[in-house]
Each structure stands twice: as structure tokens, then as C-alpha cells.
Amino acid sequence: MGGLAQFLCDGGYERLRRATRTHRGDLIVRLCGEVGLRPKDVVTISSNDAIEIDGVWFLDVGVRKAYLPADVAHAIRKYARSIDTEEALVDVSERRIQMLVRECGNRAADATGDDRFREISTRDLRAFHACQLVADGVNLSVVLAVTAYNRLAALEPYIDPPDQERIASTLDSKQSTVDPPSTRFRRAVTVAADVGKELTAAVLRPISTKLSVIGLLMRTNTALRGSKKRPAMALLLEHTLVWSGMLSNGSAPNPKRS
Structure with missing residues (x-):
């Protein structure tokens, strides 16, 4: 970039x-x-x-x-x-x-x-x-x-190719398993659990669920900033949201204005 x-x-x-x-x-x-x-x-x-x-x-x-x-x-x-x-x-x-x-x-x-x-x-x-x-x-x-x-x-120009150190750090799952969970990571897991709750509530709140989950994902990213566990958690959330259809292509629903 x-x-x-x-x-x-x-x-x-x-x-x-x-x-x-x-x-x-x-x-x-x-x-x-x-x-x-x-x-x-x-x-x-x-x-x-x-x-x-x-x-x-x-x-x-x-x-x-x-x-x-x-x-x-x-x-x-x-x-x-x-x-x-x-x-x-x-x-x-x-x-x-x-x-x-x-x-x-x-x-x-x-x-x-x-x-x-x-x-x-x-x-x-x-x-x-x-x-x-x-x-x-x-x-x-x-x-x-x-x-x-x-x-x-369109986003490709803004994505820096990872160097070998970053690739190794991301794939080093063994190191991630032996590290004690940090306060930041525990907080991120709590936010991730909230994502699950939002998915469960989709039937009850179909209008605002997609934006709600996007907001939770942004907060999870903030909570994990600087953590080695961030890529793994981000990948987990991505697969969860894609599987559920929450991040499929298309316009976001129109929630009621507060």
C-alpha cells in the first residue's frame, strides 16, 4: 500500500x-x-x-x-x-x-x-x-x-501482503494454546458469545440483526487489537457469520431510526 x-x-x-x-x-x-x-x-x-x-x-x-x-x-x-x-x-x-x-x-x-x-x-x-x-x-x-x-x-490495494514472520505467527496455533488467556482475549470471547446470541435472536429481530452483528464484530476486533489470537478469532467469527448468511452480499436491512 x-x-x-x-x-x-x-x-x-x-x-x-x-x-x-x-x-x-x-x-x-x-x-x-x-x-x-x-x-x-x-x-x-x-x-x-x-x-x-x-x-x-x-x-x-x-x-x-x-x-x-x-x-x-x-x-x-x-x-x-x-x-x-x-x-x-x-x-x-x-x-x-x-x-x-x-x-x-x-x-x-x-x-x-x-x-x-x-x-x-x-x-x-x-x-x-x-x-x-x-x-x-x-x-x-x-x-x-x-x-x-x-x-x-477494490480493497486489494489496501491489503499489505504478509511477511513470513506474520504468517508464522498466525499459523502458530501450538503457541496460542499454551499462552494463558489474557484479559483482552477473555473480553473478546464474551463479545463473540454476544454474536451467538444475536444470531439466535434473528427470528425475533430480523430487521436490525445484520447491523447488530456487524457492530458486535467491530467491537470484537477492537477488543482483540494487538493480540496474537486476533486472526484465529476473526476467522472463527467470519465462518460463523458466513455460515449463518449474515454477511452474504446485498444491502443491509433498514432498521427503525431511534
Whole structure:
């Protein structure tokens, strides 16, 4: 992986955010870079499109439910209150969204002396978002479900081929069995058990189950971050969800807004 997406992953994103001058500008950058929205999504969403399922936030953008970090959900509500509207949060054209990101990049370049900022576009912010999810070990089926990407091949540029050390670590199941379970791993197992409960409840809550399970999977990934047992648990969850049909292709169901 390389290019501007990698540049943003290596600290460029935070420096870009520091170059925003308004709350609106910062929100636009975050919607593209942390939620993975396209300009045509940004200009249509309102605060009412943020939905919470089992403690996990999503943003309804019509064709999909994008994963919404809790702090970005808070920023959306705060900005909506500041402009006193329940209509579209960003009342400008798609082209203006692209220009605002470009202007922010130019200011970041002037402040840092790094001209790579001048080339950053909304597309690069979406690529950064996908890179972050993949780097965090989020299941690729989940990445496809919560982003604008619709093919695994589209994610290939953001997947670094594993080196021999990583391959050996992943396949070293013997070492994993003798290590005492860490607190983080026990917490992840608890979350995984919750996934099983969600699958059992599918008949009772068919509308929100898929998003609920995706949210639980994201929390499991967070709980396992940095653990050697993470690949094995991720694989177990993937097989469970695929077997149950929860991660099959297709649009996510439309839950009732809270």
C-alpha cells in the first residue's frame, strides 16, 4: 500500500484536520475520512440519519448503513444543534465539497511545507478510511458492508501482503494454546458469545440483526487489537457469520431510526 492513502495513515490525516477553519469544514473531512462518505452522500445526510443499534452507531446513506464512530456521531449532533436544522447538514453542492477538501489540503501544505496535501481529494479520504479498517483487521465482508466499495478486488490495494514472520505467527496455533488467556482475549470471547446470541435472536429481530452483528464484530476486533489470537478469532467469527448468511452480499436491512 502506498500513495496518498498511506500518507494520510502515517499522520497526514490529523495534520489535514488541523488545517480546517470551521466546524463545517472539519465535519466534511471527518465524514469522508472516518465514515467513508462520497460527496453525493455528504450533501444529503441529516442528523436524523444517524441510528444506534446495540450501542453501535451507523449512518443511513440510502444504499448502505455506514459505520459511524461514536465521536463523529456526537460531532454530527453538535453541529446540527449549532445550525438549528433537521434538514441536510451541509447545504452545498457536491463540487463544493470537493473544493472545500482541496482548500483544506492547500492550507495544510502551506502550514507544513508538504505539497502532497495539495493533491488530497475526497476519494483519497475514502481510501484512507478503507485502509484504516483493513489495517485494524476488520473482516473484509464487513468493510464492504459499511463502505462504498462493492468488490473485494477494490480493497486489494489496501491489503499489505504478509511477511513470513506474520504468517508464522498466525499459523502458530501450538503457541496460542499454551499462552494463558489474557484479559483482552477473555473480553473478546464474551463479545463473540454476544454474536451467538444475536444470531439466535434473528427470528425475533430480523430487521436490525445484520447491523447488530456487524457492530458486535467491530467491537470484537477492537477488543482483540494487538493480540496474537486476533486472526484465529476473526476467522472463527467470519465462518460463523458466513455460515449463518449474515454477511452474504446485498444491502443491509433498514432498521427503525431511534
